[in-house]
Amino acid sequence: QVQLVQSEAEVKKPGASMKVSCKASGYTFTSYPIHWVRQAPGQRLEWMGWINPGNGNTKYSQKFQGRVTITRDTSASTAYMELNSLRSEDSAVYHCAREYYYGSGNAFDIWGQGTMVTVSS
Amino acid sequence: SYELTQPPSVSVSPGQTASITCSGDKLGDKYACWYQQKPGQSPLVVIYQDNKRPSGIPERFSGSNSGNTATLTISGTQAMDEADYYCQAWDSSTAWVFGGGTKLTVL
Numbered sequence: 001q002v003q004l005v006q007s008e009a010e011v012k013k014p015g016a017s018m019k020v021s022c023k024a025s026g027y028t029f030t031s032y033p034i035h036w037v038r039q040a041p042g043q044r045l046e047w048m049g050w051i052n053p054g055n056g057n058t059k060y061s062q063k064f065q066g067r068v069t070i071t072r073d074t075s076a077s078t079a080y081m082e083l084n085s086l087r088s089e090d091s092a093v094y095h096c097a098r099e100y101y102y103g104s105g106n107a108f109d110i111w112g113q114g115t116m117v118t119v120s121s
Numbered sequence: 122s123y124e125l126t127q128p129p130s131v132s133v134s135p136g137q138t139a140s141i142t143c144s145g146d147k148l149g150d151k152y153a154c155w156y157q158q159k160p161g162q163s164p165l166v167v168i169y170q171d172n173k174r175p176s177g178i179p180e181r182f183s184g185s186n187s188g189n190t191a192t193l194t195i196s197g198t199q200a201m202d203e204a205d206y207y208c209q210a211w212d213s214s215t216a217w218v219f220g221g222g223t224k225l226t227v228l
Binding site for chain 2: 035037044045046047050059061062095097102104105106107108109111112113114
């Protein structure tokens with residue numbers, strides 16, 4: 001079935017980097033944008049950026065510009081999100097999600113299970 | 122930057138109608154989506170393009186969007202509908218934006 005499977009939880013120290021993977025299966029990976037959304041405990045969903053797996057084009061939220069990099073490996077049907085210079089406020093669950101065009105509107109129709117990242121000294 | 126505002130909480134009795142609002146500047150000129158998120162789960166899209174239901178979403182979920190407000194309506198609310206609900210829209214300056222989320226309690 002169509003699914004996105006993410007890498008396991010991580011614990012990082014302040015100032016370090018994190019890299020989360022998102023493996024797609026059940027559909028043509030290069031045909032749909034992949035987005036990254038994070039959710040800190042008790043907080044709202046926060047859009048971080050997206051990648052067009054077909055050509056590698058990316059767009060990032062201004063909040064994370066300069067600290068986040070989204071890449072993909074088409075041979076592995078996998079997208080990656082790397083966040084640098086981590087601080088405690090980056091502790092959150094990080095989700096990848098597929099953007100689907102329903103024919104008259106877009107939405108994030110498939111979500112990964114989420115990857116918990118804890119930033120602590 | 123573009124912002125979407127939701128009430129923190131809404132309560133409804135089983136079988137009644139729940140309405141959750143989402144406000145943003147000229148939101149009616151954009152398409153709004155709604156997501157349901159239950160504890161420990163990833164979000165699930167329940168409404169896209171203001172009022173369209175994806176396959177598998179019950180008919181009791183409906184949406185509207187006009188002026189500065191989008192509304193998610195759940196008719197005949199069931200206990201299984203208790204969850205957090207987030208609105209989402211795309212803005213040319215901010216890209217994808219989510220509302221702050223509304224906790225729906227079915228009393």
